Amino acid sequence: MNGDISVDIEPIHRTTGHKSAAFVGGYNTIDAPTRMTWSLNAGLSKFSVVLHDMDKGTEYKVHLVAKMISKLGCNFIAINNAATCLGDVHNKLFISFDKVLNNSLPSGITLSGRFSLKRLQWPNMNTTNIEMHNFEINWKVPSHSKVVNHTMNGDISVDIEPIHRTTGHKSAAFVGGFNTIGAPTRMTWSLNAGLSKFSVMLRNMDNGTEYKVHLVAKMISKLGCNFIAINNAATCYGDVHNKLFISFDKALNKNLPSGITLSGNFALTRLQWPDMNTSNIEIHNFKINWKVPSH
DSSP, rough: OOOEEEEEEOOOOOOSSSSOEEEETTOOSSSOSSSSOOOOOOOOOOEEEEEEEEETTEEEEEEEEEEETTTTTTEOOTTBOOOOBBTBOOOOOEEETTTTTTTTTTTOOEEEEEEEEEEEEOOOOOOOOOEEEEEEEEEOOOSSSSEEEESSSSSSEEEEEOOOSSSSSEEEEEEEEETTTTOSSSSSSSOOOOOEEEEEEEEETTOOOOOEEEEEEEEEEETTEEEOHHHHHHHHTOOOOOOOOOOOOOTTTTTTTTTTTEEEEEEEEEEETTOOSSSEEEEEEEEEEOOOOOO
16 A cells, blocks of 8 residues: 555455445554444545654554445445445545645655454354455655744734645635644535634743743634634635634733743644545644733
């Protein structure tokens, strides 16, 4: 597995009357499904594997997305779903690297390792009819999408360019990235006003002391409407939100020592609505050098 793959699945050798089968997690799978299900709903499975940068010996958690489909079509389904499609078993397995969750991995490094998935015959989890599907990975982390750099010495407002469109929708929203604590992790669509609060870890470069610093972020459209949370992709009279505001939370930061200068970095990930797995990603990096005001 050097990148995203699709695998043809042979019919499982039948030891009972049922021809269907599904996958559960095996070796080196974190949060993979552990039980088979039967559902007519579309779906996918997300899990992680631990891989190594063999040049440096560094270990990384890498996020994968897996799903199955039948040759007759129907919807993609989760890998632990044994449901048939118009009576036909699902005969193709897709596994891909999650572009959103892997966006903090260093670009250009090669990560190696192994994982396995266990294929069982429906419906018996204790069946002796087991297939072990082993996957060997040697994956070069791709360059991430557009990177936008910002400097933040105090409260800022940032003009947001329209996102490059890879689907029919022009709207986009932000989720948390590097060094964001409590930031939103999923996009929403809401007509309600709102804002987002999250924290970042910054350092006093004079003595090395680390502090948690609280931020408030919101977006607005040039047409007005209300401020909205940064993960809200809703439009304003059909117009996208084109200005991002980030400020230091005066109330929550009141315990910081006045007059010290705190430095560090954080990132927000901008995605195109509505797909959390879109390959259309902007990484907005913020470099902070902030003098804590007198309280």
